[in-house]
Amino acid sequence: MKALLYLILGIFFGTILIASQAFHWNRINEMFHFESFHMFGLLGSAIATGALGVWIIKRFKLPSISGKPLAPKRKPLQPVGNSVGGLFFGLGWGITGACTAPLFIVAGLNWQIGLVCLGGALLGTLIFGLLKNKLPL
Amino acid sequence: MEPLAWYIAGPLIGITVPVLLVLSEKQLGVSSSFRALGAFILPKVEYFNYDRRKDVWQLYFVLGILTASLILFNFTEIGLPPEKNASGQDFFQAYDVAYLPAFLIGAIFIGFGARYANGCTAGHCIMGNSQFAKSSILTTVFFFVGGLVATHFIVPFIFTT
Numbered sequence: 340m341k342a343l344l345y346l347i348l349g350i351f352f353g354t355i356l357i358a359s360q361a362f363h364w365n366r367i368n369e370m371f372h373f374e375s376f377h378m379f380g381l382l383g384s385a386i387a388t389g390a391l392g393v394w395i396i397k398r399f400k401l402p403s404i405s406g407k408p409l410a411p412k413r414k415p416l417q418p419v420g421n422s423v424g425g426l427f428f429g430l431g432w433g434i435t436g437a438c439t440a441p442l443f444i445v446a447g448l449n450w451q452i453g454l455v456c457l458g459g460a461l462l463g464t465l466i467f468g469l470l471k472n473k474l475p476l
Numbered sequence: 477m478e479p480l481a482w483y484i485a486g487p488l489i490g491i492t493v494p495v496l497l498v499l500s501e502k503q504l505g506v507s508s509s510f511r512a513l514g515a516f517i518l519p520k521v522e523y524f525n526y527d528r529r530k531d532v533w534q535l536y537f538v539l540g541i542l543t544a545s546l547i548l549f550n551f552t553e554i555g556l557p558p559e560k561n562a563s564g565q566d567f568f569q570a571y572d573v574a575y576l577p578a579f580l581i582g583a584i585f586i587g588f589g590a591r592y593a594n595g596c597t598a599g600h601c602i603m604g605n606s607q608f609a610k611s612s613i614l615t616t617v618f619f620f621v622g623g624l625v626a627t628h629f630i631v632p633f634i635f636t637t
Contacts, residue, residue, distance in 0.1 A: 341500060342536045348499075349540020352492055356541070357548050357555035359485030364570040365557055366479070371620075371627035374561075380482035381489070382601065388490025389504075389606030396494060403501045411503055413609035414594055424592025425600075425615040429622015431585030434578055434630060436570060438597035439506040439590055442583065443538050447545025448555075449571045456583040461517075463587025464510035468523035474592065 353444060362444040364436025371433055417476040431463075477553050493606050502533055505599035506541075507590035509534035570635055578634045582626075593618070 356362045361381055370378035395401065396409050403409055432438050435456060437445055442460055446453025467474075479485075496502045512531040515524040548554045561567055590596040593615045595604060601619065604612020 341533070344499060345533045345536035346540040346543070348492065348496065349537040349542075350544045351540075352489065352537070353541035353544030354548065355480070355485050355488045357545060358480040359482065359489075360479040360555060360557050361485065361489075362545075362555070363557055365561070365567050367623075368568070368570075368627060368631070369561075371623050377479065377482050381486040384483055384486025385490035385602050386605045388487040389493035389602055390490075390608070392491065392494025392497070393606050396497060401498065403498055405501075407501055409497050409501060411497060411603075411607060413607050414600065414604050414611045416609075416611040416614070417594060418614065420592050420594060421611050421615040422593075422618045424589045424594070425618025426589070426622040427585045428589030428593055428596060429619040429624075430626045430630070431582040431587075431589060431622075432597075432619060433623040433626025434582030434634070435586065437586075439510075439586060440538070440541055440596075440598055442586070443541040444545040444555075445571070446542055447549050451573050452571055452576065452579050455576050455580050459580045459583025460507075460587035460590075461510055461513055463584040463589070464507075464514050464591050465518060465587075466584070467588045467591040468511075468514050468518060468521050471523045 352440065356440060357444055362437060362441035367432065367436040420474070420476040477556060477558070479557070490602065490606070493603055500533070503599070504603040505534060505595060506538060507587075507596035507599065509538045510587055511591065568635065568637070575635060589622075 359381055360366045361378060366378055369375045393411060401409060437456065439460065442453070442456045445456055493504050496504050508531040511524065512528045512535055515526065515528040518524050557567060559567060593600065594611070595615065597619065600612040600615040605616060
């Protein structure tokens with residue numbers, strides 16, 4: 340049943356990324372040229388909304404729907420990984436005009452480009468897994 | 477079509493963070509779905525030999541994203557930008573098979589970088605920044621540095637008409 344919940348939330352998340360065109364190469368290109376406020380407003384208000392949600396959960400010690408206490412963890416600071424990995428990711432973001440979730444959206448728009456994008460991202464993940472022990476964090 | 481306004485779309489994306497937490501104690505993330513896939517392909521490699529059950533939910537999540545795109549692009553005009561930009565020039569058409577090599581290399585960078593940085597735009601930029609995590613703020617800065625470098629110094633040489 341949980342699987343269905345994630346599927347529905349994914350459909351919702353994808354629909355918003357599509358309707359707002361945030362997945363689109365032109366919108367990302369526009370953002371990195373500072374030609375439009377659209378993407379900055381979108382990311383900024385998404386973070387603000389997420390932060391408000393996390394704050395409310397922590398402030399009122401809200402449990403999950405199944406009654407478990409919620410204590411979202413921060414990702415650990417890994418200065419080299421965060422910066423070098425972030426740089427690689429950013430280069431890919433600028434070139435493909437998509438981050439990870441939008442790669443799945445591009446697959447629905449143009450299956451050839453989408454397949455290459457998803458295959459490439461998987462290949463990049465496998466390369467990281469093979470090199471992990473040699474890379475500093 | 478005009479895009480859904482940022483002040484509607486942004487909060488709807490952000491609300492996914494508390495909704496996922498409250499409904500199933502999950503922290504928003506997308507790129508770990510590729511680690512979970514890697515666990516099927518290279519199960520003997522240390523990095524992929526892990527408890528993938530904590531990431532498998534993201535496979536259903538991305539399947540949902542793919543489903544949304546297949547439905548909307550096949551049956552509606554939603555998501556497709558107008559032919560011309562705000563200043564009346566034709567939008568550049570990047571989704572052309574002529575640029576497949578660029579998409580391949582860019583996507584490899586995304587897959588590698590997301591794992592090395594321990595998260596992508598969803599996990600760091602939205603979830604992590606919502607928690608004011610130092611790691612996520614640092615990563616977001618470098619996402620933008622990389623994006624700016626690519627857009628201004630790489631894209632003009634690859635995506636030519």
